[in-house]
Amino acid sequence: MSEKAATLTKKDFESDQIVRWCPGCGDYAILTSVQTVFAELGIPKEQLVIISGIGCSSRFPYYVDCYGFHTIHGRAPAIATGLKVSRPDLSVWVVTGDGDGLSIGGNHLLHALRRNVNLKILLFNNRIYGLTKGQTSPTSEYGKKTKSTPMGSVDRPINPISVALAAEATFVARSVDVFNAHLRDLLHRASRHDGSAFVEIFQNCNIFNDDAWIGVTDRERRDDAVIYLEHGKPMRFGKEGNRGIRLNGTRAEVVELGKDGVSESDLAVHDEADESLAYVLSRFAPPHFPTPLGVFRRVEYPSYQSSVAEQIRSAKEKQGEGDLLALLQAGDVWEVKR
Amino acid sequence: MNVKQLESLETVVVRFAGDSGDGVQITGDQFTNTTAIQGNDLATLPDFPAEIRAPAGTLPGVSGFQIHFSSNEIFTPGDQPDVLVAYNPAALKANLRDLPPSGTIVVDVDAFEARNLTKAGYKSNPLEDGSLTAYRVLAVPLTSLTVKTLEAVELTHKERVRCKNFFALGMMYWLFSRSLDATLAFIADKFKKNPKFVEANSTALKAGYAYCDASEVFQTRFEVPPAPQAPGLYRNIAGNEALALGLVAASHRAKVPIFFGSYPITPASEVLEQLARHKNFGVVTFQAEDEIAAVTSAIGASFGGSLGVTATSGPGVALKTEGIGLAVMVELPLVVLNIQRAGPSTGMPTKTEQADLLQALFGRNGEAPVAVLAPATPSDCFAIAFEAVRIATKYMVPVFVLSDGYVANGSEPWKLPRSLDQLPTIDVKFHTKREGFQPYTRDGATLARPWVKPGTPGLQHRIGGLEKADGTGNISYDPDNHQRMVSLRAEKVQRIVQDVPDLEVFGPKRGKLLVVGWGGTYGAIHSAVRRSQAQGLSVAQIHLRYLNPFPANLGDLLKSYEKVLVPELNMGQLRMLLRARYLVDAVGLNKVQGMPFKVRELMARIQEMIA
Numbered sequence: 001m002s003e004k005a006a007t008l009t010k011k012d013f014e015s016d017q018i019v020r021w022c023p024g025c026g027d028y029a030i031l032t033s034v035q036t037v038f039a040e041l042g043i044p045k046e047q048l049v050i051i052s053g054i055g056c057s058s059r060f061p062y063y064v065d066c067y068g069f070h071t072i073h074g075r076a077p078a079i080a081t082g083l084k085v086s087r088p089d090l091s092v093w094v095v096t097g098d099g100d101g102l103s104i105g106g107n108h109l110l111h112a113l114r115r116n117v118n119l120k121i122l123l124f125n126n127r128i129y130g131l132t133k134g135q136t137s138p139t140s141e142y143g144k145k146t147k148s149t150p151m152g153s154v155d156r157p158i159n160p161i162s163v164a165l166a167a168e169a170t171f172v173a174r175s176v177d178v179f180n181a182h183l184r185d186l187l188h189r190a191s192r193h194d195g196s197a198f199v200e201i202f203q204n205c206n207i208f209n210d211d212a213w214i215g216v217t218d219r220e221r222r223d224d225a226v227i228y229l230e231h232g233k234p235m236r237f238g239k240e241g242n243r244g245i246r247l248n249g250t251r252a253e254v255v256e257l258g259k260d261g262v263s264e265s266d267l268a269v270h271d272e273a274d275e276s277l278a279y280v281l282s283r284f285a286p287p288h289f290p291t292p293l294g295v296f297r298r299v300e301y302p303s304y305q306s307s308v309a310e311q312i313r314s315a316k317e318k319q320g321e322g323d324l325l326a327l328l329q330a331g332d333v334w335e336v337k338r
Numbered sequence: 339m340n341v342k343q344l345e346s347l348e349t350v351v352v353r354f355a356g357d358s359g360d361g362v363q364i365t366g367d368q369f370t371n372t373t374a375i376q377g378n379d380l381a382t383l384p385d386f387p388a389e390i391r392a393p394a395g396t397l398p399g400v401s402g403f404q405i406h407f408s409s410n411e412i413f414t415p416g417d418q419p420d421v422l423v424a425y426n427p428a429a430l431k432a433n434l435r436d437l438p439p440s441g442t443i444v445v446d447v448d449a450f451e452a453r454n455l456t457k458a459g460y461k462s463n464p465l466e467d468g469s470l471t472a473y474r475v476l477a478v479p480l481t482s483l484t485v486k487t488l489e490a491v492e493l494t495h496k497e498r499v500r501c502k503n504f505f506a507l508g509m510m511y512w513l514f515s516r517s518l519d520a521t522l523a524f525i526a527d528k529f530k531k532n533p534k535f536v537e538a539n540s541t542a543l544k545a546g547y548a549y550c551d552a553s554e555v556f557q558t559r560f561e562v563p564p565a566p567q568a569p570g571l572y573r574n575i576a577g578n579e580a581l582a583l584g585l586v587a588a589s590h591r592a593k594v595p596i597f598f599g600s601y602p603i604t605p606a607s608e609v610l611e612q613l614a615r616h617k618n619f620g621v622v623t624f625q626a627e628d629e630i631a632a633v634t635s636a637i638g639a640s641f642g643g644s645l646g647v648t649a650t651s652g653p654g655v656a657l658k659t660e661g662i663g664l665a666v667m668v669e670l671p672l673v674v675l676n677i678q679r680a681g682p683s684t685g686m687p688t689k690t691e692q693a694d695l696l697q698a699l700f701g702r703n704g705e706a707p708v709a710v711l712a713p714a715t716p717s718d719c720f721a722i723a724f725e726a727v728r729i730a731t732k733y734m735v736p737v738f739v740l741s742d743g744y745v746a747n748g749s750e751p752w753k754l755p756r757s758l759d760q761l762p763t764i765d766v767k768f769h770t771k772r773e774g775f776q777p778y779t780r781d782g783a784t785l786a787r788p789w790v791k792p793g794t795p796g797l798q799h800r801i802g803g804l805e806k807a808d809g810t811g812n813i814s815y816d817p818d819n820h821q822r823m824v825s826l827r828a829e830k831v832q833r834i835v836q837d838v839p840d841l842e843v844f845g846p847k848r849g850k851l852l853v854v855g856w857g858g859t860y861g862a863i864h865s866a867v868r869r870s871q872a873q874g875l876s877v878a879q880i881h882l883r884y885l886n887p888f889p890a891n892l893g894d895l896l897k898s899y900e901k902v903l904v905p906e907l908n909m910g911q912l913r914m915l916l917r918a919r920y921l922v923d924a925v926g927l928n929k930v931q932g933m934p935f936k937v938r939e940l941m942a943r944i945q946e947m948i949a
Contacts, residue, residue, distance in 0.1 A: 015800070017812065046795045051638070054803075061800050062813065067792035069641055070802025071634070072664050078631035082638030082646065083792075086597045086622055090642070090792055108634075111627035308622060315617035322619030324590045328583060329571060329754050332520060334375050336567045 008039040015065040021056060026177035026203035030124065031063055033180055034093075037187040038066065043091050050093045051080040053100040056131045057124040057203070060095040074105020077112035080119050081304075088305045091191065094121040098139040099129050102158055106138075113167040115304040116195040120187075123160055123200050124177075128209035146208075161282040161296055164198040165275065171197035172278065173295045176216055177204060182228075182293060189295065195303045216291050225286060229294030234267035237290050244268075252280055254289060272298040342551070343558045344515070349408035350562055351416030352510065355433045356425030357394050358387060358401045361503035366403025368507055368521045374574035374751055375520055377564030378407040381861060382576075383415035383934065384747045388604065388687045395449075395457040400432040409563040413715075413861030415748060417936040421513070423506055425449060425480070427458035439472045444509065446480035446502065476555050480506055487545040491538045501542040508546025515561040518543060568753065575752040577716040577745040578605070581675060582612035584723025585647060586619050591724075592731060592764035595620045597639030598647045599632040601654060604687040605743045606677040609649040629657035633674065637661060640670040641801070643768060643791035645727060649675035652694045653684060655701065662736050663702040666827060668801045669778075669787045671730035671737075674708075675723075678742040680932045689932025690743035692857055693908035698738040699886055699915075705824045707831040709733070710885040712740040714860035717752035719745065722883065728764045733834055734786040740885070742907070744934045745858040772796040777811035785830035835887040841895060845871055845878030850948050852899035854924070856882040856912050859935055863905060866940030875948050882912070888919070896922045901947055903927060905940055 013035040021027045038048055048066035052058035054073035061068025067090075071079050076094045084092045094112075101109050101123045112119055128146065129135040135148035136155060143152040164172045171193040175183040183201065190197035202213040215225050227237035227245070235245040236257070244267040246255045255262045271277055278297035284290060316322075352369065356362045363384055370382050385402040392399030406416035421442040424430040426449040437443065450465050464470055465477055484502040485495065504525070511518055522540055529535035550556040575583075589596040598621065600610040614623040622644070626632035629650055636646030646665075650658065655676050665672040678694045680686035698710045709729050713722040719741060726737040755761055769775070769788035777799045778787050790797050799811060807814035808822055844867060855863040860881050867879040880895055882888070896902055896916065904913040905927040913926045927943045929935060 044795070046793055046798055049792050061802070066798050068798075068800035068802075069638075069668075070800065070804065071637075072660050072803055075630060075634040075661065078626065078634040079638035079641070081631070082597060082599060082624065082635030082640075083642045084638075085624060085635075086595065086639040086644040087642035087792065107627055108631055111631065308624075312617045312620060312622070316620075319618040322586070322590065322616065324587055324619070325755070325758055327586065327616070327619070329573070331573050332371055332375055333571050333573045333754065334377065335571050336377065336569050338569045 008045060010035045010039050012045060013038045013065050015063050017062045019063050020059065022207050024206040025056070026126065026205070027057060027060070027124065029177045029180065030122075030183070030201060030203065031060065033183045033187065035064060037184050037191070038064070040188070041091070041191055047089065048091050048093070049083065050095055051076045051083065052095040053105055054131070055097040055100045055129075056205075057095055057097040058100060074100055074103070075108060076100070077105065077108040077119065077121065081112055081115070081117045084117050084119055085305045085308050088118070088309055092119050094119050096121065096123050098123065098125045098127060098137045098160070102138040102160060102163065110163070110167045113164055113169040113196050113198060116168070116170050116301050117304040118195055120190045120197045121199065123198065124203040125160060125200055126203045126205040126209055127212045128205050130205045130208050134208035159282060160200045162279065165279050165282055165297060169198045169297070170195040170299050170301055171295070172297045173198070174200045174202070174293050176202040176213065176293065178217060179293070186295070193298065194306075195301060215286055225290055227284070227290040227292050229270050229281065229292050229296065231270055231272045231295065234264050234269050236264070236267065247280070250276060250280055252284070252289070272296070342556070345558055345560050347560050347562050348410060349406070349412065350421070350514065350560065351404060351406045351419045352421045352423070352514075353402055353404040353419035353433060353436075354423045354506075355400055355402040355429035356503075357399050357429070358389065359391050359394065360401070360425045361500070362401045362403050362425070365503045365507050366405060368524060369510060369516075370405050370749060371524070371574060372511065372516045372520045373405065373407045374572070376516060377567065378409065378562055379412050379565035379567065380405060380407040380574070380750060381412055381415045382406070382749045383744065385933070386688055395426055395428050395454045397428050397432050397458060400429050402433065407562055409565050411565060413865045414934070414937060417938055423510065425502070425506070427454045427460055427464070430464065431458045431460065437473065440474065442474045442476065443470065444476045444478060444506070447477045448479050448481035478509070478549075478555065483545070483549060484542050487541060488538050491541065492534060493538055498538070501538050504539045504542040505546035505549075508543040509550050511543075512547045512550035513556065513559055515559055518547060567751070571754040571756065572751045573754060574749050575717050575720070576747060576749040577713065577719040577741055578608040578677065578747070579612055580717055580719035580752065581649070581723045581739070581741065582609050582616070584720040585613065585673070585727065586616050586621060587720070587761060588724040588727035588764060589621070589645060590619060591758070591761055592645070592727060592766045594643070594645045594731065594766050595622065596647055597622045597624065597636055597644040598649070599624045599626050599635035599639070600649050601626050601629045601632045603629075603651050603654050605679055605746045606649045606651050606654070606675065608746070609675060609677075629654040630661060633658040633661035633672075634664075637665050637668075637670060637672060640665070640672055641668075641792070643789070645671060645673070645731065647673040647675070649677065651677050651679045651687070652681045652697065655694060655697060659702050662708065663704065663706045664803050665736040666702070666706040666708060667803050667806070669734045669827075671734055671789070673723075673726045673730050673737050673739065675739045675741065677746045678740060680930065686932045688743065690858070690934060691907050691930060691932065692740070692742055692859070693911065693930070694740060695856070695885065695908065695911040698740055705828065707828050708886065709735055709737040709831055709834050710740060711737060712857035712883055712885055713745055714857065714881055714883055716745055716748050716750050718883070720752070724762065728762065729834055729837065731764060731766045731789075732786065732837070733784050733830055734789060735831060735834075740857055742858045768794070769797070770794050776809045777801060778806050778809050780826070783833070785826060785833055832887050835890050838884045838887060838889050840891040841880045841882070841889045843878050843880055843895065846876060847878075848898040849876035849878055850899065851875070851877040851901045851903060851944060852895065853877060853879045853903045853905065853944065854882065854896070854912070854916065855879070855905055856885060859905060859907065862935035862937055862940055865937045866944060869937065870941055870944045875944065877944055877948065885912075893920045896920050896924070901925070903943065903947055905935060905943070907934070
């Protein structure tokens with residue numbers, strides 16, 4: 001009776017609800033990519049679930065025709081953990097934002113990642129609180145003037161990728177709302193990963209923080225501002241592909257190929273299993289370094305829900321399927337006779 | 339040879355007291371277990387500090403365990419001990435005021451040396467200064483006797499000293515004519531990895547028994563014959579263990595797996611520990627990163643078609659509040675166990691109180707009604723946990739269970755079901771039909787919405803914390819819809835009353851005084867009312883296990899007596915509810931000392947009100 005997964009199209013994942021984000025919001029592009037990718041996954045639509053918290057991005061589940069749960073502020077990773085652990089058969093996606101995921105829900109994000117629950121966590125980072133109309137967020141720049149920080153924010157921003165790596169996440173990646181092909185490819189890879197997959201998505205809030213990522217998205221500049229991470233390949237970037245990353249120990253530097261005798265063999269080769277390298281890359285930021293996009297880290301560890309299921313299977317094997325009457329009558333039991 | 343006298347007693351209260359590290363709780367548990375097997379009715383009251391090992395010999399480090407056992411039916415762990423076993427001066431000092439004149443004190447003489455006396459704040463040795471003449475003092479060199487007994491066992495001095503609790507237990511077994519068998523079996527099992535300790539502790543136990551037999555200090559031993567219990571199988575059970583078993587049983591009957599999300603907190607942690615051992619029943623236990631994740635993970639599991647349960651104490655409930663509100667809004671089953679402790683804030687974690695009733699009923703934003711149940715005794719925790727699951731799944735609603743530290747740690751004999759047919763059925767049906775499906779349509783009788791498992795083809799839908807349109811469940815800000823939905827959620831909880839049995843009155847159907855209690859105060863109130871009735875007083879008892887909704891006949895009962903007394907271990911929370919709801923002039927007896935009611939406190943108030 002299930003919808004034939006093979007014949008699904010993006011349209012099958014459009015819900016009957018009117019999308020209510022501001023015109024021009026980056027969320028529209030992400031929604032289209034997610035709907036497109038969902039149709040391509042080969043998973044029946046009733047097996048897909050999206051769990052969200054609170055914020056603009058967290059309205060996401062209403063607009064995708066699969067199972068969905070719009071929960072409370074910051075708690076989506078915890079709710080999704082309960083769902084995934086009790087229903088390992090489902091494909092569970094979490095949609096969160098920089099405020100929801102890194103401020104009020106920071107704790108849950110850390111623990112979902114370190115446990116390696118098989119959740120696909122999409123964190124839409126627009127560096128602002130949008131739904132509450134423009135206050136500073138944990139990823140807002142130092143000194144940023146917002147409604148809640150008229151003299152400039154004195155908070156130092158948090159780096160979502162560094163945080164995810166520190167939390168032992170087994171899949172850590174970054175893309176951009178409007179980089180459709182790149183984002184969809186990452187979503188596919190995240191879906192295939194057996195463990196928690198963390199994807200930071202640069203997302204533009206054109207109302208309260210327009211052009212937050214213009215340095216990355218601007219067609220004129222982006223080739224020199226972005227480096228695409230590809231496993232096993234030398235790290236090259238730039239319009240002509242003539243720039244690259246060289247490592248001196250853990251210190252990275254930007255070099256130009258052909259200049260001062262630098263050749264491709266001098267460049268660092270991306271290795272998704274190298275956690276030190278992943279951390280070094282996570283610190284790359286303008287103006288001195290290009291912004292990395294792609295997969296920073298991908299390693300395989302047993303996923304949480306499979307370990308839980310294995311313990312239950314093993315307990316049943318050793319102790320036998322639970323015998324309730326025997327359990328109740330266990331221990332020191334005595335009988336009172338008539 | 340001594341000729342010992344054997345005296346038969348109807349009822350005895352023994353209290354063991356010592357340092358937190360003295361093994362007082364193990365000794366108490368063992369005495370309880372042996373006594374249960376011997377067929378006495380019993381009730382226990384462990385009383386321990388929150389500190390794991392407070393400085394040895396000091397008053398804050400004193401841990402106690404009281405057991406009341408009888409050849410008759412009893413309902414409380416006893417107001418005051420007949421026998422106090424004190425391992426050191428601090429234990430004597432902390433407990434002496436509870437001992438009635440002519441009570442028996444068993445002390446370890448070896449511990450009454452200068453340093454310990456100073457630490458306990460004694461200026462002179464109470465064993466020598468005549469301050470204990472009102473009592474019967476059995477002074478035993480417990481430590482040195484134990485060490486001497488174990489000379490042949492290859493142990494360090496410290497290890498030998500640690501066996502003194504079993505020496506003392508052996509003495510108590512002699513004094514009250516108990517068998518050593520169950521404890522010997524326990525020792526053999528507990529230390530099976532270390533045969534040296536099996537030998538040492540068994541030897542100490544037997545030596546304590548033999549010492550009393552031989553010593554002239556002990557001239558009289560007592561027997562407490564078995565209580566007349568209804569025929570059947572019994573085991574002794576503590577409240578937290580009974581909660582865990584009730585959940586497993588309900589899950590088994592409902593054929594819905596339990597997902598238990600919890601964060602360690604006193605005095606609720608045992609429920610998590612107990613359930614973690616029952617994985618072969620398909621129970622998933624999840625030790626969450628915090629209280630919020632504990633409840634929200636449970637809600638996530640309920641969304642997936644498991645039965646989400648969380649357990650905590652008051653401070654944890656405070657953190658779970660928003661999550662519980664979400665469960666109210668999305669109308670998913672959820673069971674929240676609150677093992678209440680003395681508050682506010684961190685309060686007194688190991689001490690009991692009943693001050694979270696209003697929190698359970700009203701502690702959420704908006705109009706967010708939930709069902710509230712409260713177990714009356716340790717073994718009633720089984721039935722209440724079972725009932726909570728039944729109501730949560732039948733009405734698609736969060737259900738609070740208000741246990742407390744006293745019920746959680748106290749124990750009593752529990753009559754076991756002979757077969758599973760004796761347990762109620764729980765009929766859970768997941769909705770799978772596509773035709774006409776809407777996530778917020780309702781059952782005509784219960785007003786429950788359909789429970790749909792994700793993965794069910796064709797029923798994809800979205801739920802969330804925003805207000806729902808009646809029927810479709812779509813987001814709605816429509817004023818009339820909100821009014822209707824608030825009323826529907828309230829009405830749904832009210833309809834649970836059709837599943838709530840009428841209250842039974844203990845005593846006359848009308849009269850001078852009705853005593854109304856709830857939760858863990860049942861035993862003390864029942865004893866007090868029973869004894870007052872025996873004195874000819876016109877007093878009756880009703881006891882609430884359902885706090886929301888109240889039983890249907892509560893209002894009529896309250897109006898059938900001249901006066902209403904509401905004893906509670908809080909400042910009058912149920913009393914406030916009864917006054918507001920039924921306009922009765924109920925008065926309170928309110929105690930917040932971290933300890934249960936004493937029967938005599940209740941009897942005094944009953945007499946005062948009738949006089």
